[in-house]
Amino acid sequence: MDSSNQSSQPSNSNHLFDELRWVIQIRRHLEESTEDDHDIPVTIFSVPKALRVSKPEAFVPQLIALGPYHHWQPELYEMERYKLSAAKRAQKQLHGQKFQQVVEHFIKLEHITHAHYHRYLDFNGETLAWMMIVDTSFLLEFLQSYAPEEGKVLRRVPSRMSHLVDKAGRKSAHNMILRDIMMLENQVPLFLLRVCLEFQCSSLQEADDVLTLMLNGFMRALCPFKMMQNFLCIDVTRHAHLLELLYYILVPKPEEQNCEVIDIHEDQNDAGGSIDQTNNDDSSHIKQFFNASWTAASGLNGSVIQYIKQVLFSKPIKFLVKVPWKIITSLPVFSVLKKPVEYLFFSETSANSKTENSSSNQNISKQPLIEEIMIPSVRELVNAGISFSATKGDMTTIQFDLKTVTLYLPTVKLDNNTEVILRNLVAYESSLASGPLVFTRYTELMNGIIDTDEDVKLLRERGIILNKMKSDGEVAKLWNSMSRSVRLTRVPFLDKVIEDVNKYYSSRWRVKTTKFMKKYVFGSWQFLTFLAAILLLLLTSLQAFCSVYSCARWFNPAIIGQ
Template identity: 95%
Template sequence: MDSSNQSSQPSNSNHLFDELRWVIQIRRHLEESTEDDHDIPVTIFKVPKALRVSKPEAFVPQLIALGPYHHWQPELYEMERYKLSAAKRAQKQLHGQKFQQVVGHFIKLEHITRAHYHRYLDFNGETLAWMMIVDTSFLLEFLQSYAPEEGKVLRRVPSRMSHLVDKAGRKSAHNMILRDIMMLENQVPLFLLRVCLEFQCSSLQEADDVLTLMLNGFMRALCPFKMMQNFPCIDVTRHAHLLELLYYILVPKPEEQNCEVIDIHEDQNDAGGSIDQTNNDDSSHIKQFFNASWTAASGLNGSYLEDNHQSASVLCLEKPVEYLFLLWKTSANSKTENSSSNQNISKQPLIEEIMIPSVRELVNAGISFSATKADMTTIQFDLKTVTLYLPTVKLDNNTEVILRNLVAYESSLASGPLVFTRYTELMNGIIDTDEDVKLLRERGIILNKMKSDDEVAKLWNSMSRSVRLTRVPFLDKVIEDVNKYYSSRWRVKTTKFMKKYVFGSWQFLTFLAAILLLLLTSLQAFCSVYSCARWFNPAIIGQ
């Protein structure tokens, strides 16, 4: 009894300690947070589970942790020595000021830093400040390699970091850091980079100029769209973090788009539901006719056939007709049972692929593709020239992580259209195989720096998952116009008819075989009653 009581005492004391710690944190937060942070939007989120489950490694840093979300992960702690080395070099650039002064300034900005993160940060103010200044020092040293040579930069990349930093992207470690830097959960607020640079420069304006040069070079190298013309000017004071800045460059401003957002429900039908319903409606009248005919035939009295003076021919016709109606009734019932049994399986709360033909099918229908050197606002379908315009997108080993995290950031916003997600769904819809990728690559729409076209096809086909459905008018108009033109082609109409009513329906082929069997049996019954030799013998004799 004594031992059990003693063992329970530590757990109770730990529980009381946690409660006291919570009370102290809440009291300190309410007393010290005198400034209002309601105007600071949350911009750094945890990735939604619906997106994370498809490919977790695309959202969890693999080499370096930046910010508080993944700071204590043991597998990422090896990079701490490089971050500390970067902080030491940054300390030498403070122009006589002490590093503690920078930390004190970061502590004063604690409430603003916390406001950017969606999840509660279980760190005290000083710990958070030291963490952020170390991570910020490393991030600035990494970004400076992208500043143009003719521009003003702080210093050259040190030899200790030479095996990690490579602007040309030839080193695997550089690409791993690049992917980790662009992950949603690994973001650091940009205003902290401005503060850190301000201590290293003579003025805030000079710090903004240096940071702008870094970010401009970094975004030009990183941007998936090859926007050679009208690359947007970067205002470092308007953006929250690197991923949000890239999103702003790629996606039109939300206020310029009139879009509608629709939440996904469990009972929402997928995109192919309307087609299945149409098929059922088309065959309903035929089913009703055969069912009614079979019911009427089944109700006939068998004595009628026995008393009929043409019983021989009628009895010969009885079996084929009975087989025909039974075959149709069995196939109809089987189709109904299969559709009802698969109803729960096909009903999934996921966004299905956009209903649009593949690139190969569109090209065969006479639609051309043309590349644009701008953002997604240039996506359009010109009916006069029958040309679909798409922005040129560069795909390499880093692109998939960047695209997935852009989708995650867009999905995490409280409101607004999923414009970028809609674009990925469009590319997923028109790309099915490596042949589709090859056609787009030959037309300059895809710049493939991956191993093969098949890898590019798998990349787009794996990005069909979303958290909610959005209607984006200018993209939906393009999809609607392309489908309308494609469906209007006679070749397409003929192909659809053959697939739907002939090759795609074994019941139809069985029905034709039964009709042929009925005709042959009827001919045999007719010849058994009436001699057919007088019609066929003269022809044989004549030969």
């Protein structure tokens, strides 16, 4: 009994200590944090579980921890001595000021630092300040390797870190640090980098200029898209951290617009997959028939066109076509042909009429479905006559030109670091409070058009993909393993591109014939039975005819002799 009581006392005391510590922290936070931080948005989030579960190593730092989220992980503590060395070198650049002054300034900014993080930071002010200044010193030293060799340049990378930092990316440690730096949970607020540089420079403006040079060089080397014009307008005061900066370089901030955001549920996978086509009455198909006839005759002269149009759309002609069609399709045998004929000849015009009849307000209010991002592969699109062309720009350069039948996509560079960057950009975009998921929809578009290494090869030959990975198969695996976001929104310009591509692809006779054969010939026992019955009837008729009349004069005598 005594031993059990003694063993329970430490646990009770620890529990009491934790409660007292919590009360002290809450009291201090409420008493000291009088500054208003409501205008500071949260920008450093925890990765949603739905994204993390697909590939955890893409979101958890593997070599170095920056910021408070992963600071105490023992497997990352080996890099602490390199961070301390960077802090010592930064201390020598303070122009006679003491390092303690920088720490005290960081303590004053504690409430701003807390405001940037989504999680509650269980650190006192001085601990957080020392942690952030050490991490900031290392991050600045790493970014200095990307500063251009012109004007006033900060010191070069010291020999102690020469085996870690390599701008050319030939060293694996450099790439590991690069991937860790761009992870969402490993971000450091940029305003802390400005504060550190302000102590090293003569003014805040000079600190901003130096930081801008470093970030320009870093983003040029890191950005997966080959775009140069957007890097010239980097404003370090407008961005919270490196990942956010890269995101808004790739996805410029859109104007305020209404967008619908919904949560993705498992039962939505089959939603909207089947559309009931049988509700269309026969008169609509008759109208579509005349529209198709009118389109075929569009090459004629204007007077002839007007005359033909009046004749085709006259009530007697409509009646003459409508009545036989109703009679034929009402017969038990020929009713089997109704759906195949309507699918083969009226599917395109039916889709066009639906598009014309639906207003823009209805399109906005309609729920975005997962099936709407489905799109044929690159090989299928090329076989259907669609060309691909590369652009040097951001997301807004994605478009489909119906006149030239060309799909324009930005050039993307893929290497060993790209997957981590893409996944964390998707995670950051998914964590934002609102707004359309433009970058996520782009990854879903690439996931849709790339199925095999042959698709990657076609895009690589057209300059859309710059492959620095092992093979085209690795690139296909990268895009196909990209997970969906936790929510789905409408992205008007991308939705329009996907819709136009699908509409053009579905309108090709080669595609329609293939789908027709799969759906109504090989996949319909009723249609196969009908064809077998017709064939049997023809053979029976031929046999009866040949039994009455001699068929030798219609067939090769040599064949008959055999």
